[in-house]
Amino acid sequence: MLSFIREKETLWEHLAGTARPVVLYGTGDGADKVLARLELAGVAVRDIYVSDDFARGQVFHGHRVRKVSELEAGPGPEIVLVAFASERPQVLARFRKLAAVRETYAPHVPLFAGEKALDCGWVAAHEAELQYVYDHLADDRSRRVFADILNYKLSGKLSYLWDAETRRDDDLRSLFTFGPDETYADLGAYDGDTVREFQALCHGAYRAVYAFEPDPKNYAKLTAWAASYAAAHPGAGPVHCVPAAAGAAPGTVVFHAGGGRQSSLLDTGAGLAGGRRRRPKETELAVESVDHVLGTARLDYAKLDVEGVEAEALDGMRDHLTAGAAGQLPKLLIAAYHHDEDIFRLPLHLWRLQPAYRIWLRKHPYVPAWEINLFAR
Numbered sequence: 001m002l003s004f005i006r007e008k009e010t011l012w013e014h015l016a017g018t019a020r021p022v023v024l025y026g027t028g029d030g031a032d033k034v035l036a037r038l039e040l041a042g043v044a045v046r047d048i049y050v051s052d053d054f055a056r057g058q059v060f061h062g063h064r065v066r067k068v069s070e071l072e073a074g075p076g077p078e079i080v081l082v083a084f085a086s087e088r089p090q091v092l093a094r095f096r097k098l099a100a101v102r103e104t105y106a107p108h109v110p111l112f113a114g115e116k117a118l119d120c121g122w123v124a125a126h127e128a129e130l131q132y133v134y135d136h137l138a139d140d141r142s143r144r145v146f147a148d149i150l151n152y153k154l155s156g157k158l159s160y161l162w163d164a165e166t167r168r169d170d171d172l173r174s175l176f177t178f179g180p181d182e183t184y185a186d187l188g189a190y191d192g193d194t195v196r197e198f199q200a201l202c203h204g205a206y207r208a209v210y211a212f213e214p215d216p217k218n219y220a221k222l223t224a225w226a227a228s229y230a231a232a233h234p235g236a237g238p239v240h241c242v243p244a245a246a247g248a249a250p251g252t253v254v255f256h257a258g259g260g261r262q263s264s265l266l267d268t269g270a271g272l273a274g275g276r277r278r279r280p281k282e283t284e285l286a287v288e289s290v291d292h293v294l295g296t297a298r299l300d301y302a303k304l305d306v307e308g309v310e311a312e313a314l315d316g317m318r319d320h321l322t323a324g325a326a327g328q329l330p331k332l333l334i335a336a337y338h339h340d341e342d343i344f345r346l347p348l349h350l351w352r353l354q355p356a357y358r359i360w361l362r363k364h365p366y367v368p369a370w371e372i373n374l375f376a377r
Helices: 011-016 029-041 089-101 120-125 127-136 140-155 158-164 168-175 193-201 216-232 290-294 310-315 318-322 342-353
Strands: 022-025 047-050 079-082 103-105 183-187 208-212 239-242 251-256 264-268 282-288 301-304 331-335 359-363 372-376
Touching: 011 029, 011 140, 022 029, 079 089, 089 103, 089 158, 120 127, 120 140, 127 140, 127 342, 140 158, 140 342, 140 359, 168 193, 168 359, 168 372, 183 193, 183 290, 193 208, 193 301, 208 290, 216 239, 282 290, 290 318, 301 310, 310 318, 310 331, 310 342, 318 342, 331 342, 342 359, 342 372
Parallel strands: 022 047, 022 079, 079 103, 183 208, 183 301, 208 239, 301 331
Antiparallel strands: 251 264, 251 282, 331 372, 359 372
């Protein structure tokens, strides 16, 4: 076993071995996944709770939903499983409040159906890759975050997430520098929030932005914002909105258009991830590569948060990642949480494309282990 893996059993094994009652905090898709995993472990749930404002006597999986304030009132025998995701500060504070009085976990379950859950066997199977990436990360903080993430995914212990956390804006400013003449590619631009983040980092002075967004609802919000920004800032650099997913090469993709951050890429002729059956909201959309859209234009910074196909998006930047001296390569912010393998697979993939990169790993506030990001320069 790797020296930095401290957890020797999974949360599911721990729950299967206890006689204490298990309760859920949360309903929805996340709770569905947790309940399914508990059933496999032979663990029954006694009660289900939600935030007080959402408790209206409804029934979820045969349980009448109760108010979480009942759990927060004081200690008790229940083991609480947080079964929904949030980055909202007030919700994260509530998790801490609950964990102060009850044994509380946030189970890790795969984002995509059919993927193998991370367990000790998974760690053993990938031991060589995990050790290599751990050893070659750029600083001790990165190695600590790397270990905390893996130990959290095994155990569900919130303390590992809290130990790993730093602030995204602090990391962007300490690990990267931003000049007044930069070109930015935002892969997964949503409604323009991370374009606005970039504009703040460079104090509104930049060469150009290329914002990729395949979801039609998100793209409409993105273009509306870009138009209003251009009107209000006539001297600013252009924001080019690209109605496409970022991939390895131009093509098409089957897309689940949800109008939110969890819109996802499903199947493709351009090297993207797939395998799920079409659903009513799924449609075929364009895929573009950064190299094809930008051509020979300089690229200084790219953010990749493309719902699980970050490796393919990196392939679509190959020309910009391999040309020129190391000092001229773009800095990269890469989401590394959609698949468990991303924590080692994406660094290895980037190093194969361009060995000159140094990589820092950071975890920003979110429960469960989302907002894991690679900073590469």
